Amino acid sequence: MRQIFEKNMRILANLLSFCHTLGGKSFQIDLDPGLLTSHIVINAEIPDIDLTKLEEFREALQYPRRRELEQNYWYLGGESELGSNLTLVAAMIDEVSVTYAEGILTVKVSRDES
Amino acid sequence: MTFIRKKWNDPYIVLISVDLLFVVFAFLFDTSSNIANGMRQIFTSRGILITDYVDLGGPGAALINAALAGAMGITMMKVSRVTPNGAIIMAIWLNIGFALFGKNILNMLPLMAGVWLYSHARREPFSNYSLTALMSATLAPIVSEIALTDILGSSAGSFGGWISGAACGLGIGFIFPSVAAYVVRVHGGYNLYNMGFAGGLISTIFMASLNSLGITVPTSLYWASGHNLQMAVFLYALSALLLTIGFVSCSRHEIALNLEKLVRHSGRLVTDYYLLYSNSVYVNMALLCIFSTTLVLVAGGELNGPTIGGILTITGFGCFGKHLRNISPVLFGAILSSWLGRWDFTSPSSMLAILFSTCLAPISGQFGILWGILAGFLHVRLVHHVSYLCNGLNLYNNGFAAGFVVMFLLPLITVFRKEKEDEANI
Numbered sequence: 001m002r003q004i005f006e007k008n009m010r011i012l013a014n015l016l017s018f019c020h021t022l023g024g025k026s027f028q029i030d031l032d033p034g035l036l037t038s039h040i041v042i043n044a045e046i047p048d049i050d051l052t053k054l055e056e057f058r059e060a061l062q063y064p065r066r067r068e069l070e071q072n073y074w075y076l077g078g079e080s081e082l083g084s085n086l087t088l089v090a091a092m093i094d095e096v097s098v099t100y101a102e103g104i105l106t107v108k109v110s111r112d113e114s
Numbered sequence: 115m116t117f118i119r120k121k122w123n124d125p126y127i128v129l130i131s132v133d134l135l136f137v138v139f140a141f142l143f144d145t146s147s148n149i150a151n152g153m154r155q156i157f158t159s160r161g162i163l164i165t166d167y168v169d170l171g172g173p174g175a176a177l178i179n180a181a182l183a184g185a186m187g188i189t190m191m192k193v194s195r196v197t198p199n200g201a202i203i204m205a206i207w208l209n210i211g212f213a214l215f216g217k218n219i220l221n222m223l224p225l226m227a228g229v230w231l232y233s234h235a236r237r238e239p240f241s242n243y244s245l246t247a248l249m250s251a252t253l254a255p256i257v258s259e260i261a262l263t264d265i266l267g268s269s270a271g272s273f274g275g276w277i278s279g280a281a282c283g284l285g286i287g288f289i290f291p292s293v294a295a296y297v298v299r300v301h302g303g304y305n306l307y308n309m310g311f312a313g314g315l316i317s318t319i320f321m322a323s324l325n326s327l328g329i330t331v332p333t334s335l336y337w338a339s340g341h342n343l344q345m346a347v348f349l350y351a352l353s354a355l356l357l358t359i360g361f362v363s364c365s366r367h368e369i370a371l372n373l374e375k376l377v378r379h380s381g382r383l384v385t386d387y388y389l390l391y392s393n394s395v396y397v398n399m400a401l402l403c404i405f406s407t408t409l410v411l412v413a414g415g416e417l418n419g420p421t422i423g424g425i426l427t428i429t430g431f432g433c434f435g436k437h438l439r440n441i442s443p444v445l446f447g448a449i450l451s452s453w454l455g456r457w458d459f460t461s462p463s464s465m466l467a468i469l470f471s472t473c474l475a476p477i478s479g480q481f482g483i484l485w486g487i488l489a490g491f492l493h494v495r496l497v498h499h500v501s502y503l504c505n506g507l508n509l510y511n512n513g514f515a516a517g518f519v520v521m522f523l524l525p526l527i528t529v530f531r532k533e534k535e536d537e538a539n540i
Binding site: 066 | 291299386
C-alpha cells in the first residue's frame with residue numbers, strides 16, 4: 001500500500017507542477033489511493049490559460065499505460081524542481097480526462113493498481 | 115502499399131529486418147566455416163571491456179553474434195507479450211550493439227533469468243520487468259569471467275565454472291531491478307544510460323569483494339582495425355534501411371512535422387519518441403546512425419565492434435531521448451576534452467568515451483548548449499578515471515561515469531541557471 005501511495009504522490013506532483021506552469025493560482029486536490037484502483041482529481045484555478053499548451057498537455061497524457069516503463073522509472077516522478085515528466089505520468093495511468101471551463105482546469109486520472 | 119505500411123507498423127518486424135541485415139552482411143564478409151570458428155571463439159572467451167568480437171572472432175562471427183542477441187531479445191519480448199515502445203526498441207538495439215563487444219547469448223541468459231526469478235518472487239508479470247531484463251546484460255562479462263577463468267577456484271571453461279558463472283549471474287540478475295529502479299532518482303533522468311549506473315555500482319561492489327579476497331581480474335584489449343570500408347558500407351546500408359522504413363510508412367509531410375517537434379524535446383527520461391511520433395522515429399535513428407558513423411570516419415577512428423556498438427547505441431536511443439540537436443553539444447565537449455587531454459584522440463577509450471558521452475544529451479536538451487558542452491567535457495575526464503572501479507565488468511561503463519557527471523552538474527545548474535518554463539519537457 002505504501003508503494004501505491006508513493007506512486008500516486010509522484011503522479012500528483014508531476015501534474016501539479018505542470019498545472020503551475022500553465023498559470024495555476026490555487027489548487028484543490030482529491031487523492032484516493034486504493035488497492036485495486038486509485039483516483040486523482042485536481043481542480044486548478046487558471047484565469048488565462050494558453051490553449052496550445054493545454055492541448056499539448058491533453059495530448060501528452062493520452063499515451064497508453066506502460067508498466068515496464070513504470071517499473072523502471074517511477075522514482076523519476078515528483079522531481080518537480082527540474083520540470084514535469086508527463087510521458088511518465090501517461091505511462092503510469094489508465095484513464096485521463098482534462099477539461100477547462102470558467103477558468104478552472106480539471107484533471108481526473110485513474111490507475112489500475114492490480 | 116497499405117499492406118506494407120501495416121507490416122512496418124510492427125516494430126518487431128523492423129527489428130527482425132535489422133537482424134536479417136546483420137546476417138546478410140556477415141555472410142558477405144566471411145565464409146561460413148570462419149563464422150563457425152569465430153562463434154566458438156566468442157562463446158569461449160572472456161567478455162570484459164574491451165573485447166572486440168570483430169578482432170576476436172572476425173567480422174562475420176561478430177555480426178552473427180549481434181543478430182543472435184537481437185533475436186533473443188525480440189523472442190523474449192514476443193513471448194512475454196510486451197507491447198513495443200521506444201524503450202524496448204532501444205534496449206534491443208543496445209543488446210545488438212554490445213553483442214559486438216562483450217555480450218553473447220550464453221553470458222546474457224543467466225542475468226535475464228535472475229530478473230525473471232525476481233519478478234516471480236514479487237508475484238508480478240515478467241513483462242513488467244522486460245526492459246530491466248534486457249538491460250541487465252550490462253553485467254554479462256561477470257558471468258563469462260567466472261565461467262571461463264579460475265578466479266573463483268573452478269577450472270576455466272569447465273562445467274563447474276559455467277555453473278558458478280550462471281549462479282552468480284542469477285544472483286546479480288535478481289538484485290538488479292531494485293538497484294536499477296532506485297538509482298534513477300540520483301540523476302533525475304538526465305543520464306540516459308541509467309542501467310549503466312546501476313551496473314557500475316553492482317560491479318564495483320563485486321570487484322571490491324574480489325579484491326578483498328586477493329583476487330584480481332586481468333584487463334583485456336582486443337581492438338580491430340582495417341575494417342572501415344566494409345563496416346561503413348554496412349552502417350550506411352543499415353541507415354538506408356531505416357530511412358526506407360520511415361519513408362514507406364509515413365508521408366514526407368508527417369516526417370518533417372514530427373522531426374521538427376521531436377528535436378524540441380530535451381530527451382530527459384522518460385521521453386518515448388516511438389509512442390509520440392510512431393514510425394517517423396526511424397528517420398531520426400537513421401540520421402543519428404549516419405552522423406555518428408561519419409564522425410568516427412572523419413575523426414580517423416576505427417569502425418570495429420566497440421565503435422559500431424557505440425553507433426548502434428546512439429541509433430537505438432533515437433527513439434528514446436537522442437536527436438542531433440541534443441547530442442551535438444555533448445559530442446563537441448567530449449571531443450574538446452579528448453583533444454585537450456593527454457589521451458590519443460582515436461585511442462579505444464577516448465573513441466568510446468566520445469560516442470557514449472551522448473547519454474548526457476538531456477543536459478543540453480534541457481539546459482542549453484553550454485551546459486551540454488561542459489557535460490561532454492567532464493564525461494571524458496571522468497570515464498577515464500572511474501573505469502578501474504568496475505575493472506571492465508560493467509559494459510555500460512560510460513553510463514556509470516555519466517551518473518557522476520550529472521550528480522555533480524545538476525546542483526550547479528539549478529543554482530546558476532535562471533528558471534525557465536519547461537515546455538520542452540512535455
